[in-house]
Amino acid sequence: MVKTVNKERLMANFFLPILLVVGFAIWKVLDHFTLPNTFSILLIILTALSGILWCYHRFVVNPKRSRQITRIEQRTGKTLSAEEKQKVEPVSEGSEFVASIFPVLAFVLILRSFVFEPFQIPSGSMEPTLRIGDFLVVEKYAYGIKDPVFQNTLIETGKPQRGDVIVFKAPPQPNVDYIKRIVAIGGDRIRYNELDRKITLVYGENGKPCSENCEVKEFSYSEPVENKEFQFIIGQNPDGSLMYGPSPLETTESGDVEHKIHWYPEPISEGYRYKDYSTQDNYITEWTVPENQYFVMGDNRNNSEDSRFWGFVPEKNIVGKATYIWLSLDKKQNEWPTGIRSERIFQKIQ
Template sequence: MSKSNLFFILLIVAGYAVWKLLDHLALPNTFTILLILLTALCGALWCYHRFVVLPKRARQILRAEKRTGKTLSDEEKNQIEPISEGGEFLASLFPVLAFVLILRSFIFEPFQIPSGSMEPTLRVGDFLLVEKYAYGIKDPVFQNTIIETGKQQRGDIIVFKAPPEPSIDYIKRIVGVPGDRIQYNEADRRITLTYAKDGKECSVDCVTKTFSYSEPQADEEFNIIIGQDRSGKPIYSAEHPLKLIERGDVEHEIHWDPLPPNATYMYQDYVSQQNYITEWVVPEGEYFVMGDNRNHSADSRFWGFVPEKNIVGKASYIWLSLDKKQNEWPTGIRFDRLFSKIH
């Protein structure tokens, strides 16, 4: 076995071991950490080759040509200070990895919709571009804001590290910002929002808005999931969800089940709850999010608020949409959704 082949095998084994270690620790940025480590390794090799190996090799070749009095062929040059194939290959990856790291860490990050919690706005099989710079430039590991570029707004669709599972990315819509009081009526599924003042809960001269809703209509493009089979594939009922327009801080489509289920017993972090009405007050530096598929979304109602530090970025565009259902293979492409802006 050649040294270069052995080097690659050892590199793969080491990479896999680091991946499993980070996965076991359930860190929120496993892929980014691995990308940084690999970029640093390739960068060190690139610098070593660029500023040490290649200049030394050039000097040795020049001396050999002066000594022999002739120009060496490429084959003869390759015999002088030969460069490791494995090291040279890794060094050549550095510019590409550095570009990907910068792009993914500070500009755009790809995201795939894994479930139906944001239907009908976003569908299973949608591939999104997430603007990493929308709310600030953050360091890629600890996610501390270096430069602030904007603030999260009510109605924004964000990708974030799930508070109950920080190693997993969720996508939801912001309903409340710090200081807002959110009231959710489980009986009629309407939202009432009392707006914050200067980021704090309002107590005097408050502005309160009850969201309005269009007449619900059966959405025959979708079926309601009622469970999963042994392989994990969803089991669909013959019923269709109801589609309607919610008019609050933004206007967008949502889904309701035909019959409103009572899930108030599972709600978390509320300040009051009675007669099917639950209220939350959003703490400073945190956000209240909900899925557009209101009866099939695990969101702030169930596990609490999203810290600002957990926010990855703002979902901006659908660049690809595969015609598929959850945990099933795609059957085509939804061309009408390609390169569409997310609202």
Template structure:
């Protein structure tokens, strides 16, 4: 039975993972990691405080009875420990370390799409600070200790409201109480700051975002569709410019404005090319830096506080690649750069 322990555990673990994945729970990996850590911890404690002391006593009694010291092979035959159980128990310190590190301190994240270009590129591997906005329990994501607040302009990883089992990464444009105005024709943002989670009615602080002169960047092409084989069809070069609001950073536009107002949801009102959203308390309005190639709060609404995973802080590895293609090298100039 001991020889079958590890294969049975792998089959059971795979089954649990498929069930959790089917349920589309927001923290499937965390749940599996907790279960595996708990199992290995129970086995580790059982071996450390029960099996190993009992085995030592049995070996000592045998040596006393026979009058000579047992060899390693003879000792192995006394109260033998199954290889599978011993292996799982030996993983406990490592799993416990990973669980604590990933749940409360840092989590790795890979950039999967072009929605945050040019700030973040496909192939970038980043570090997410889990503790930046609060220490949360790894399953239900309830805040245990408050350590900070999400700020306008932060680049944040969060659970996507339309698919809570998927992590998104976007930039925070507005917080609770803010009124967001987006002019599609001019492609400009204006934020009317709220007061303590409520919309401002008078003497309001208004932040009108400013923009530098757009310049074509031939390194980045607009995706216009897909070929029958699944590869992307690329169009004209994206326009690159600097947007200055609560922070200053580069963004991308299509060469020509595109009207997508008919797809916008959860807006308070829409007049011509200007759409206005009012952010509810304890929610956030997110947008990608690649403005015409980002599914964000314009399309699926606001992100609740509970969905926030952490703050994107550094790029620790950057593979030179395009979507759905193998890497061709490493972008050394992007290694260990801070995300602005």
């Protein structure tokens, strides 16, 4: 009997460490297979386990403990202290802890899956609109209520629009979230001139390419001005530190929305790397966007891996719309923060 009790106590003491080890192992397995929504899967598993334990404690353990306490008090004729009550039908602290966080986990799961998701800017591909160290609010419901694992749309709430800044599962790395700006939607034809780096858009009709009387928009640009607050990353030094090049030229691009972009001081010919284009003539490349897919680009045009290089973004890959900056740390890539950019906090993303 004593051995059985000691064994139960030993298992109780190791319940939480074992749970953490198992959770870490599951995460590494999912990460190895580069599955999308790994965090969501882990959160669902943990919430389900916590919910089972919560129900077990609430509807089985606690009523049993109450009955036992009542019997003991009736038999002894005295009221048990809080410490004595804890010794009646004891359960492991780890099990109690996991059960106790079920309401919190359920709230986080619902909030993160269907309402908002935080996102941190990891690189300079969206400068100057978004900077390294910016923390964003991503509206999950902006383009539909989706299931958190397979991303199938359950309830339609809207469609992505040209000019929206979106977070999405990267087609070349579905387990990684990217953030870019939508330039063209299904049916649109986008022309990009590498010499003057300007965009021309031929609007599609109901997701299909336009064939006659097409609406054409040539994006306009303000006079480029050097922005010395930023520098292009051109490589890595032998010690692992980043190697910086010249400062970018900043201009305001006016298309479906108006926003600032960065250009390299001189045009860079990268057409040989482009993918999925419908035509390519000298320095002008044209893409025709398939229905329910999107052509995205970074605002830092010469420092962004985007649809030009790896293709279109399927609607199913879209996580949500980036709407606000809720925190901005003053930092550079691969460096520790040195402060807070208070002027960027609660800034709406345009």
